[in-house]
Amino acid sequence: MATVPCTPLLLCASLVCILYGCLVRRNARHLPPGPRASTFGSVALPTSYPWKTYAEWRKLYGDVIYIHIFGNPILILNTARDDGQQAVRRVSDTSLVSLSHRAPAWALIGYSRLHHTARGGSDTERFSTTTSTIPQPPTTIPYSPEKHMSSSKISSTRLTCLLTTYEGLYPFSEFGVVPYGLTGATDRTAAAIIMNIVYGHQVAPEGDNFVTLADKALATLAASGIFGTYLVDYIPLLRHVPRWMPGAGFKRQALEWRKLNQAMLNAPFDMVKERMKHGSAISALTTFELEKWQHNGQDPDEERIIKDVAATAYAAGADTTVSGVISFFLAMTIYPDVLKRAQAEIDQVVGPDRLPNFDDRISLLYVDWIVWECLRWNPVTPLGIAHSMTDDDEYEGYHIPKGTTVLPNVWGILHDETTYPDPLRFHPERYADAQVNSEQNINEIPWAAFGFGRRMCPGRWLAVDSLWIAVATICATFDISKALDEKGMPIEPDVEFTSTLLSRPKPFKCRITPRSQAVASLVEQSLEQSSI
Numbered sequence: 003m004a005t006v007p008c009t010p011l012l013l014c015a016s017l018v019c020i021l022y023g024c025l026v027r028r029n030a031r032h033l034p035p036g037p038r039a040s041t042f043g044s045v046a047l048p049t050s051y052p053w054k055t056y057a058e059w060r061k062l063y064g065d066v067i068y069i070h071i072f073g074n075p076i077l078i079l080n081t082a083r084d085d086g087q088q089a090v091r092r093v094s095d096t097s098l099v100s101l102s103h104r105a106p107a108w109a110l111i112g113y114s115r116l117h118h119t120a121r122g123g124s125d126t127e128r129f130s131t132t133t134s135t136i137p138q139p140p141t142t143i144p145y146s147p148e149k150h151m152s153s154s155k156i157s158s159t160r161l162t163c164l165l166t167t168y169e170g171l172y173p174f175s176e177f178g179v180v181p182y183g184l185t186g187a188t189d190r191t192a193a194a195i196i197m198n199i200v201y202g203h204q205v206a207p208e209g210d211n212f213v214t215l216a217d218k219a220l221a222t223l224a225a226s227g228i229f230g231t232y233l234v235d236y237i238p239l240l241r242h243v244p245r246w247m248p249g250a251g252f253k254r255q256a257l258e259w260r261k262l263n264q265a266m267l268n269a270p271f272d273m274v275k276e277r278m279k280h281g282s283a284i285s286a287l288t289t290f291e292l293e294k295w296q297h298n299g300q301d302p303d304e305e306r307i308i309k310d311v312a313a314t315a316y317a318a319g320a321d322t323t324v325s326g327v328i329s330f331f332l333a334m335t336i337y338p339d340v341l342k343r344a345q346a347e348i349d350q351v352v353g354p355d356r357l358p359n360f361d362d363r364i365s366l367l368y369v370d371w372i373v374w375e376c377l378r379w380n381p382v383t384p385l386g387i388a389h390s391m392t393d394d395d396e397y398e399g400y401h402i403p404k405g406t407t408v409l410p411n412v413w414g415i416l417h418d419e420t421t422y423p424d425p426l427r428f429h430p431e432r433y434a435d436a437q438v439n440s441e442q443n444i445n446e447i448p449w450a451a452f453g454f455g456r457r458m459c460p461g462r463w464l465a466v467d468s469l470w471i472a473v474a475t476i477c478a479t480f481d482i483s484k485a486l487d488e489k490g491m492p493i494e495p496d497v498e499f500t501s502t503l504l505s506r507p508k509p510f511k512c513r514i515t516p517r518s519q520a521v522a523s524l525v526e527q528s529l530e531q532s533s534i
């Protein structure tokens with residue numbers, strides 16, 4: 003826990019904010035409880051794992067916590083339950099259209115073209131129309147329906163990568179390209195699925211230009227995207243300081259990031275347009291939208307939105323899915339019984355002669371439960387993505403002022419022990435009895451992992467499907483266990499996750515071995531049959 007430091011720049015900003023804060027307080031109606039600011043407007047805020055601190059604050063302040071820092075209001079929502087009601091859903095209800103806006107990410111100047119960092123307004127409506135073409139349940143995909151299923155082909159590539167990396171040392175690197183191991187296999191697979199669906203691009207086995215470019219651009223987003231990383235998140239006035247001033251490093255950095263951001267937006271999009279000109283483009287979200295655009299008058303604004311949505315789908319879809327897959331590997335390393343039960347189910351339904359596919363899904367319920375539990379156990383975005391109030395509102399008898407930044411504590415919600423008993427345990431069986439769960443108001447499917455209201459993740463169906471096919475095919479073909487030290491003793495992995503916008507397990511060692519020679523051959527055959 004750290005108090006935000008005082009610098010001359012900060013003092014000036016604070017004075018203005020204090021005056022503003024006094025005015026606001028004078029007019030304040032009944033605000034939710036929360037930690038009080040010091041005379042200078044600062045509040046002791048957590049510097050890492052804020053979601054855990056906010057969850058603990060529940061004991062002090064309750065589920066709806068209000069912080070007023072340097073004159074800026076922040077609302078933390080700690081629960082999805084409220085006398086049987088879904089508090090977060092209530093707040094994210096379309097009646098509160100005000101909440102469909104994003105909190106301004108001032109440190110991300112240059113990223114505002116990415117839809118999930120964009121604030122809202124009329125563009126949001128148009129964005130939403132376009133994002134709705136991100137694959138939903140397969141029947142509703144407007145372009146090539148087989149596209150969605152191609153994720154099972156791409157999964158074959160991941161299995162082959164795993165086959166060549168039996169001993170899974172997970173070489174995690176927060177920035178840029180990682181060595182080709184477990185993360186290499188999962189990163190490449192997630193990138194391949196999204197690049198294929200969005201741009202119709204088949205990624206190169208290694209060092210794909212577009213993937214490398216996007217990964218570099220997105221590493222900067224991961225470094226800065228979590229609310230509170232920069233002081234400017236709390237004191238928006240700081241965005242006006244000149245670049246040369248001490249403490250304005252975030253502005254200098256943003257300038258560099260903008261170049262990468264632009265390249266990530268333009269390069270794959272221009273490639274698709276070029277291929278369309280020559281008739282060699284593969285059907286995908288971008289070609290589908292561009293064809294409509296060509297027939298509808300070629301409005302430059304519309305073209306910009308298609309480009310933005312395409313880049314956003316990659317930005318929002320690749321690393322998030324990877325995080326889920328890595329959480330799965332960690333869970334299987336620690337909970338061998340879960341893996342055994344999944345393998346038994348798959349062996350019974352699918353048999354030894356082929357890999358599982360989406361047609362088996364109805365009979366492979368346990369795989370679904372594992373996927374839900376991965377999303378709950380380590381939510382990929384533990385603090386969601388901040389929303390913002392565009393109007394004054396009332397909630398639970400409290401006044402929520404316009405301009406309030408709303409942070410849904412997704413981790414807190416999915417680790418609330420009244421909803422998820424024994425929340426730190428990876429326990430897929432918790433979803434087994436849907437009826438009893440619903441009667442007792444416990445263990446509901448963790449949709450909160452995908453956000454709330456009108457800005458809820460439009461890629462959630464694709465994400466769940468990508469995770470499902472990963473879990474099903476990996477369980478069918480590999481054993482996952484603890485790595486052994488030089489004395490042959492199992493190495494106990496730490497169950498630790500990164501404190502970043504997109505959280506994933508910290509590096510750990512595990513052993514990944516094909517279940518049999520027959521299964522290894524099956525994996526090789528599946529890749530030969532796959533075109534990707």
Ligand code: HEM
Pocket residue numbers: 117118119133136196314315316318319320322323326382383386387388451452453454455456457458459460461462464465466
């Ligand atoms: C495990 C995987 C994923 C997780 C946990 C996840 C989670 C989220 C969350 C929490 C948000 C913010 C929602 C809010 O503001 O309340 C979001 C937004 C978004 N996601 Fe996902 N996501 C995943 C995969 C994907 C995929 C595969 C795609 C598309 C291919 C995608 C596309 C988007 C887009 C376009 C937005 C921005 C929506 C908006 O701002 O209106 N996501 N996601």
